Amino acid sequence: MPRFYFDVREGASFTPDDEGLECASLDAAERLAAESAAEIGRDLLPKGDAREVTVEVRNEHRQRVLTVTASLEIHRVDPEPLPPRA
Secondary structure, eight states, X not given: OOEEEEEEEETTEEEOOSSOEEOSSHHHHHHHXXXXXXXXXXXXXXXXXXXXXXXXXXXXXXXXXXXXXXXXXXXXXXXXXXXXXX
16 A cells, blocks of 8 residues: 655644555545644634644655645624614
């Protein structure tokens, strides 16, 4: 089974994967990367720790084969609307 490496970028932080995981196919590695990005994003993005989480997947030759990004974008209305008049 091929081995894939899942490097993670959280804002300015970068965590390389030196061990990797065996996956049945590139499609399986893509699903795992998407699940990982979503899980990390769910934990970190609402807290404001980062606005974007990227999982970069490399193959057994350490070549990047895909990238998955989860992001959070917040748009506030400025100025804040006034309450309706009664």
